Amino acid sequence: MAAFLDLSVRSGTCMTRGHWEHFSHPSDIGIRGVAPTKAEAFAQAAMALTAVITDPQKVESRQVVDITCREDDDDMLLVAWLSSLLYEMDARNMLFSRFEIELIEGGLNARAWGEPVDVEKHEPAVEVKAATYAGLEVGRDNEGNWVAQCVVDV
């Protein structure tokens, strides 16, 4: 069992290239994904979202949820993606730590892996109420990486 757990944690953090980070906002927290492709930047932003709540390494990839979002505009699509994840977390009482995203014409198809919330194990710090349009940006940085970011309301 332990070996299986370790494997899924490792795969959860290694599947996607790039990295995630948080940035400061006076009341809340900014989340940012940085990666070679837009789809991977969206996946890293989702990791940053989980990291607001708990250490993503504590969340195992035991169940998978399919998510579809439809928006033409990149900014609106990022908010729609993060909002869909927040809905799935709340309705299913789950946390997610691994993401695969396929960008399609006018939206995205995604799979998110995770497990039910376990307060002892995950020690969740705070719920995220929503992804906001504040600090919202989807674009390329000076090194050519894709950056996907916004502030989340906690």
Next chain:
Amino acid sequence: MYAERLQKTGDAQWTIAPIGKMQVPVVIYADEELVRAMEEQVFQQAANVAGLPGIVNASYAMPDAHWGYGFPIGGVAAFDPDAGGVISAGGVGFDISCGVRAVRTGLTADAIEDNKPELADVLARKIPAGVGSRGKVKVSAAEIDDMLVGGAEWAVEQGYGSRADLDYVEENGKMAGAEPRYVSDHAKQRQESEVGTLGSGNHYLEVQRVTAVYRDDIAKVLGVALNDIILMIHCGSRGLGHQIATDYLARMIKTAQQESIELPEKELACAPITSDVGRQYYGAMCAGINCALANRQVMMHLAREAFAQIYPRSNLTLLYDVSHNTCKVEEHVVDGRKKKLYVHRKGATRAFGPGDPSLPEDLKPVGQPVLIGGTMGTASYILTGTEEAMHLSFGSCCHGAGRSMSRSQATKRWKGKDVVMHLAQKGILIRGASPRGIAEEAPGAYKDVTAVVDATETAHLAKKVARLEPLICVKG
């Protein structure tokens, strides 16, 4: 740029005259120290609101105003439906009808001193709090609509509390105008297991002691005396409210584009009050208000059970319940004429003055109770509304302390365990939150609530009645 334009125009009152696209002035209520400490973004956001179609009188900011999304937190703005006025999902915020409920317990401080840890444990067990918590009240898909129309009245009908409670909730516990058909299935699904749950972040349930009474006459009417034990609950409409806001923000951004309403920030998203999306949002938002009222009613009932378990002589009676993230249709006098306006209060509390028809008979002489929450280690306050506030701010005042430091700064500065230990030394017991959650909510990360309340009184928006200090704090 806006900070230089501040003009002192009254007691704890500052005005920024209209420039650029502002249709009305910005009016800020704060003392000199508070206004100088406000971020430029507060003025910028209030100025952006002043440029929205159909705004009436002014765009107001309360003494606890801080940088928000679209509207500042602590922002108040009223819009005239007959003058092309708008309704804004961003002007209400994500936690629709987040608010505070204060409950008398019939106990004094000496009576609970010996069993404080036991009471803290029982409350923490009874009140579901934090990420992943599920309510003890399961609401089926069919029942959800009844809750969204009935609010706290629905909760009383389900056996949570008594009819007498409803007189002391805004709108008598049931917001008219709720239209559950405009609330998405996703929003309803999120609430099936979340009725009567506290949530997390800055939400809490506190047992407090009255440590000062400033106006004996009003305190007597409110049934509050020195050393009384009061229960305060701060929470909102949970996942349902968050989902309504998320759904309608996305729609209103598109509507604003179609209607050529310029949005300096997307979070100002709004739609004409008379448009389809405007009307639908109002119906959904009113349903969100009822969800919050039902939640707080259920939680008070659970707290009643907890108290009764330890103190059979306790008698929990509702002092009042306020909401501080709302848009309500209210009648106000504008240019000498009564008008129906859509009053947005985002992080601002309704503070109607004495004699207001919405108040129960016993409160009419003193005005509406206003409940201001502090932080885990600091005071909360009870105030009452004033007649002056009706024309100064459409009967509105502050809502809390407001953060002065980001969550990441707070976690760098404090450790949850140290915060808990430090508070325990001051006689304050903390239950239920994770160490990081507690560090993020450390008292030092908030503004001084006393300064906020004092400025509110100086500005004539409300009168200070009593100060309360925490003994037990249950957090999510």
